[in-house]
Amino acid sequence: MKFGAKLINTENIEQFTEIVSTVNKLCSKGSGGKTCIIKLNHDSMCFVLPEFASNHMLFYSSGQVSFWMRIDALLLFDFYIFEGKSIEKSSVMIEILPENLLHVLKSTPNVKNLKLKLANKQTVCLSIEIEYCGISLKSKSRTITHDIPVKIISSSFLAMKDFQEPNLKDTALSIQMPGLKTLKHMIERMKAMGDHITIEATKNGDLTIRIQTECVSVSSYFKNLPVQVKKNELCSYSMRLSIRRMNDFINSIQVKPDKIICNFINNKYAHFLVIQNGNLVLHYLISSILD
Amino acid sequence: MNTTLITRSNEGEKYLLYAKLDNAKILYNLAKSVNFKEHAVFCALDSGLKISCEDAKSTQGIAFVHTDLFQEYSVKEDCVCIKINLSVLIECLNIFGSIVNSIPTALKICYEGYGHPLSLLLEDNGIITECNIKTMEADSLVNFEFDFDRIINKIIIKSEGLKEALSEIDVSNDIIEIVISIEKQFLRLSSFGLIGDTHIDIPASSDYIESFDCKKTQVNRYKVSFFRNSLKALVSSSKVALRITDSGVMGIQFLIPIPELSKMAFVEFYFCPDEEIE
Numbered sequence: 001m002k003f004g005a006k007l008i009n010t011e012n013i014e015q016f017t018e019i020v021s022t023v024n025k026l027c028s029k030g031s032g033g034k035t036c037i038i039k040l041n042h043d044s045m046c047f048v049l050p051e052f053a054s055n056h057m058l059f060y061s062s063g064q065v066s067f068w069m070r071i072d073a074l075l076l077f078d079f080y081i082f083e084g085k086s087i088e089k090s091s092v093m094i095e096i097l098p099e100n101l102l103h104v105l106k107s108t109p110n111v112k113n114l115k116l117k118l119a120n121k122q123t124v125c126l127s128i129e130i131e132y133c134g135i136s137l138k139s140k141s142r143t144i145t146h147d148i149p150v151k152i153i154s155s156s157f158l159a160m161k162d163f164q165e166p167n168l169k170d171t172a173l174s175i176q177m178p179g180l181k182t183l184k185h186m187i188e189r190m191k192a193m194g195d196h197i198t199i200e201a202t203k204n205g206d207l208t209i210r211i212q213t214e215c216v217s218v219s220s221y222f223k224n225l226p227v228q229v230k231k232n233e234l235c236s237y238s239m240r241l242s243i244r245r246m247n248d249f250i251n252s253i254q255v256k257p258d259k260i261i262c263n264f265i266n267n268k269y270a271h272f273l274v275i276q277n278g279n280l281v282l283h284y285l286i287s288s289i290l291d
Numbered sequence: 292m293n294t295t296l297i298t299r300s301n302e303g304e305k306y307l308l309y310a311k312l313d314n315a316k317i318l319y320n321l322a323k324s325v326n327f328k329e330h331a332v333f334c335a336l337d338s339g340l341k342i343s344c345e346d347a348k349s350t351q352g353i354a355f356v357h358t359d360l361f362q363e364y365s366v367k368e369d370c371v372c373i374k375i376n377l378s379v380l381i382e383c384l385n386i387f388g389s390i391v392n393s394i395p396t397a398l399k400i401c402y403e404g405y406g407h408p409l410s411l412l413l414e415d416n417g418i419i420t421e422c423n424i425k426t427m428e429a430d431s432l433v434n435f436e437f438d439f440d441r442i443i444n445k446i447i448i449k450s451e452g453l454k455e456a457l458s459e460i461d462v463s464n465d466i467i468e469i470v471i472s473i474e475k476q477f478l479r480l481s482s483f484g485l486i487g488d489t490h491i492d493i494p495a496s497s498d499y500i501e502s503f504d505c506k507k508t509q510v511n512r513y514k515v516s517f518f519r520n521s522l523k524a525l526v527s528s529s530k531v532a533l534r535i536t537d538s539g540v541m542g543i544q545f546l547i548p549i550p551e552l553s554k555m556a557f558v559e560f561y562f563c564p565d566e567e568i569e
Contacts, residue, residue: 185388216379220420
């Protein structure tokens with residue numbers, strides 16, 4: 001197995017840091033521990049919560065969340081190579097604590113470049129070699145290596161298919177959400193007023209976000225949003241979600257997305273898609289509150 | 292200016308209270324300045340909106356939004372009073388957050404009458420948010436009977452001066468002593484903490500003091516928390532008028548500039564002394 005990645009471009013380093021920051025926030029709100037599984041492929045990296053292994057959203061209890069994220073490694077990294085052990089084992093899964101990785105990436109601002117590789121140092125580690133710029137023009141740059149212990153998840157323990165991208169084939173309607181800033185403010189204010197939020201979308205591209213409590217009802221109307229109707233059964237679809245979960249999701253997004261799409265699937269869960277330039281896709285699922 | 296929804300002017304006809312504000316932030320900031328308790332009495336008078344908040348019948352904060360500040364304002368009865376959850380009203384007014392240099396959020400307030408909710412319609416960049424807040428019967432507020440005829444001392448001070456003075460007060464003790472002295476011609480704020488006593492003297496001749504009208508020396512002690520309730524108003528104000536009656540009742544009036552409209556608003560706080568010292 002061969003793995004090596006390098007980031008030289010400052011923008012790419014920042015973007016990778018934003019991605020890891022997002023993963024860290026997403027994991028810290030998960031129901032399991034704070035670990036995450038990184039699946040390395042020849043052209044991409046996928047970040048998944050361990051409990052996704054059951055491959056289905058746990059619909060038995062409401063208010064559950066899950067996420068799956070893929071980044072286009074060949075686009076993000078300045079250099080990236082991954083070769084599996086064999087044709088059958090063309091990817092590897094490693095379990096890691098994202099906050100350790102984030103801590104390293106945020107250590108100082110004067111990063112010149114960074115290299116990632118897997119190394120065996122007493123235990124298997126994700127080894128990050130960072131070259132820092134010299135403090136003055138004359139001084140030489142310093143290199144520090146951080147080793148983060150990881151666990152290799154064997155493919156016999158968890159099937160590769162358990163980590164496939166969540167499918168959207170049962171989607172009835174997809175609508176593009178309003179801008180992240182507006183959404184963030186609104187959800188935060190609504191969180192101060194109630195526990196549950198209702199999201200309703202129509203075939204015409206109208207979206208309503210509503211909370212209703214004993215004391216107040218607040219409804220926000222968004223019109224003319226890009227919409228795709230996959231199943232022509234109903235005129236509108238609505239879902240009731242926990243505001244706290246919605247707020248956790250919105251606040252986890254540390255990258256600058258091009259669009260966020262809300263997919264309505266059988267009213268059982270909200271399947272959000274956060275897309276950035278085609279080089280990052282984040283699926284975030286929140287199961288709905290059933291009355 | 293956002294005008295897509297808020298254009299029909301005959302619409303006000305069916306409401307007991309109907310008001311339009313081009314910038315919801317104006318009402319938001321004034322309402323926030325008196326939000327030291329969750330509920331407040333919201334009164335629509337001929338002259339404007341009055342938001343009154345009271346704590347344990349010992350202190351009262353009133354924000355007044357004069358009709359001048361509204362683009363449209365109509366009230367069908369002399370005085371329409373309702374009790375609402377002020378914290379919720381404030382969250383609603385801020386639903387779009389605030390992005391600097393952008394077109395302000397437009398607001399429309401409608402109230403049909405007894406049994407109906409207080410309705411707020413906010414518009415920002417084509418997005419409309421409708422809030423319906425449950426209304427309750429207005430409790431009778433304590434009438435402080437702040438007798439303007441019995442004011443013994445009145446000081447008008449620049450807000451920065453009062454801000455500075457209050458920040459020096461040691462809060463380990465919950466009492467603040469205010470002395471207005473005719474002999475020494477000063478305003479003294481004192482606190483008596485565990486470590487020692489702090490006295491801050493602002494002489495009448497200070498640049499901060501705009502007017503010092505003292506008829507008799509007074510020493511009064513008040514709860515620090517009463518002053519703390521008014522901090523938000525102090526921070527957004529340009530001037531403060533401190534007025535104390537012969538029985539030591541304090542009436543503070545804050546002058547709040549509204550730069551967007553080149554107008555002013557007033558927020559007032561009233562509270563009784565903790566003990567009287569002769």
